[in-house]
Amino acid sequence: MSESAYPTPRAEAPLVVFDFDHTLYDGDSGGHLVKWLIQRNPLRILAALAASVVLGPMVAYLPTRRRGISGYIWIGTFGLHGRRGFDALIDQYVATxxxxxxxxxxxxxxxxFREHRANGDRVVVATGAPPELARAILSFVAHEDVPVIGTAVGPRFGAVVATRHCHNEEKMRMLRERGYGDVAVAYSDSSADLPLLKAAHAPVVVNPKPARVAMFRRVLPPGTPILNWGCKERGGASVG
Structure with missing residues (x-):
């Protein structure tokens, strides 16, 4: 079905929220982008290696994750002075x-994803990646018109950094601010999306880390589907 053939969702249609990384996309799309940004220049690579002593643990720890990610983005975009230039780099990365x-x-x-759109559901992507990145990738499969809520970026100290990370409870706040309150179905792989999964009337865990499966079974309603949609190193029941 082409993009134009999908029915326009009614205001009262069920709201369906998809995470992006490890849900629609096999991997960490934002991490792949930042890696490319840094590898464009040997000096950026050296700076990132030196900074990883501090930034690496920050990214691994939820309360400091946004600052750690911002540090790597700053290294990868030093010399850039605004979101427009950053979006242009994203488009270049996706095209190449x-x-x-x-x-x-x-x-x-x-x-x-297509089935929900064909049914007339209100489909939204909520991702920790920059929204322009998710939109550009979804354009390959004619879904660029789907609303995307993602990590906001802005200029800081001669580069671009993450100013608001679409992650954990903040993802829910950003959804509500855009008018997406009552979630009918939510799809995600991540324990960081527990606020989203718990808010949904019908949560669906897809492609979780194997070590997290027991936790999802414990904290989500009995019978919550835990599926694998093709991520080879992830857990969940195979489909098809």
Whole structure:
């Protein structure tokens, strides 16, 4: 079904929220982008290696994750002075990695995505990646018109940094601010999305880390589906 063939969702249609990384996309799309930004220049690589002593643990720890990610983005974008330039770099990255990026889109996930759109549901993508990145990747499969809520960036100290990380409770706040309150169905792989999954009437865990499966079974309603949509190193029941 082409993009124009999807029905326009009614205001009262069920709201369906998809995470992006490890849900629609096999991997960390934002991490792949930042890696490319840094690898454009040997000096950026050296700076990132030196800074990883501090930034690495910050990224791994939820309360400091936004600052850690911002540090790597700052290194990768030093000399850039605004979001427009950052979005242009994202488009360049996606265009020059088209085949690799397309191969990471998960066919089973996209089929569920299409079914919700064909049913007239209000489909939204909420991701920790920059929204322009998710939109550019979704354009390969004619879904660029789907609303995307993602991590906001802005200029800081001669570069670009994450100013608001679309993650954990903040993801829920950003959804509500955009008028997406009552979530019918939510799809995510991440324990960081527990606020989203718990808020949904019908949570669905997809492609979780194997070590997190027991936790999801414990904290989410009995019978919550825990599925694998094609991420080979992830857990969940295989579909199809």
């Amino acid at each position: 990695h088209r085949e690799e990026v397309q191969q990471r889109l998960l066919p089973q996930a996209l089929e569920v």
